[in-house]
Amino acid sequence: MESNQNTYTISIYTENNIGLLNRISAIFQRRHINIESLNTSISEIEDVSRFTIVVKLEEDRIKKIVGQIEKQVEVIKAYYHTDEETIYQESCMFKLKSDLLFEEREIQNIIKESNARIVTVNKEFFVLEKSGKRNEIEQLYRDFSVYGIMQFVRSGRIAVTKEEMKISQMLTAFN
The missing domain is CATH 3.30.70.1150 (ACT-like. Chain A, domain 2)
Structure with missing residues (x-):
C-alpha cells in the first residue's frame, strides 16, 4: 500500500489562552495523527501567539484538520504548507x-x-x-x-x- 503522505507545516495564529494547546493536540489525538514537531511563540502581531506544528498526512486529511483547528474559538487563522513552500x-x-x-x-x-x-x-x-x-x-x-x-x-x-x-x-x- 503506497502512502500519499507529505510533511506539512501548520501555522496557527491564536489568542493566548490557557487550555488551547490541549484542545488543539486533542484534534490530532482523536484522529490518531502523530505530531512530529510542535513549537509555540509570539508572532509578528502584537498579542497574537503562533503554533507551528509538523505532521505527515495526506492533503485531504490536512485540510480537514486545519478546518477543525479553525473552529476553536481562540484561533484567528490556521494555514498549512509543504516543505517546498517554507523556510524552516x-x-x-x-x-x-x-x-x-x-x-x-x-x-x-x-x-x-x-x-x-x-x-x-x-x-x-x-x-x-x-x-x-x-x-x-x-x-x-x-x-x-x-x-x-x-x-x-x-x-x-x-x-x-x-x-x-x-x-x-x-x-x-x-x-
Missing part, C-alpha cells in the same frame, strides 16, 4: 565532557564541519548549539554518540513561508 530550521544543544574537546581531535573537526557553535566551556563539560535541518542535527547526534552525550535537546521546527501570508492585513481589517 530546528535548533539543538549538546552537552559533552570537556576532556573530549581537548583530547579528541575528531571532536573539533566535527564541530567545525557542522558549523556548530560552542556556547560554554568549563572543567566538566562544554555545550554546543546547532541550527539547521533535521537531517543535519541527526547526523551530528550520530557523530557525537560515539563519544558519549551527557545531555541533548532539540527544538521543534520554526518556519516562515516563502510567499507572504496575509494574516496582518486580515487582522487590521477586523479592528
Whole structure:
C-alpha cells in the first residue's frame, strides 16, 4: 500500500489562552495523527501567539484538520504548507565532557564541519548549539554518540513561508 503522505507545516495564529494547546493536540489525538514537531511563540502581531506544528498526512486529511483547528474559538487563522513552500530550521544543544574537546581531535573537526557553535566551556563539560535541518542535527547526534552525550535537546521546527501570508492585513481589517 503506497502512502500519499507529505510533511506539512501548520501555522496557527491564536489568542493566548490557557487550555488551547490541549484542545488543539486533542484534534490530532482523536484522529490518531502523530505530531512530529510542535513549537509555540509570539508572532509578528502584537498579542497574537503562533503554533507551528509538523505532521505527515495526506492533503485531504490536512485540510480537514486545519478546518477543525479553525473552529476553536481562540484561533484567528490556521494555514498549512509543504516543505517546498517554507523556510524552516530546528535548533539543538549538546552537552559533552570537556576532556573530549581537548583530547579528541575528531571532536573539533566535527564541530567545525557542522558549523556548530560552542556556547560554554568549563572543567566538566562544554555545550554546543546547532541550527539547521533535521537531517543535519541527526547526523551530528550520530557523530557525537560515539563519544558519549551527557545531555541533548532539540527544538521543534520554526518556519516562515516563502510567499507572504496575509494574516496582518486580515487582522487590521477586523479592528
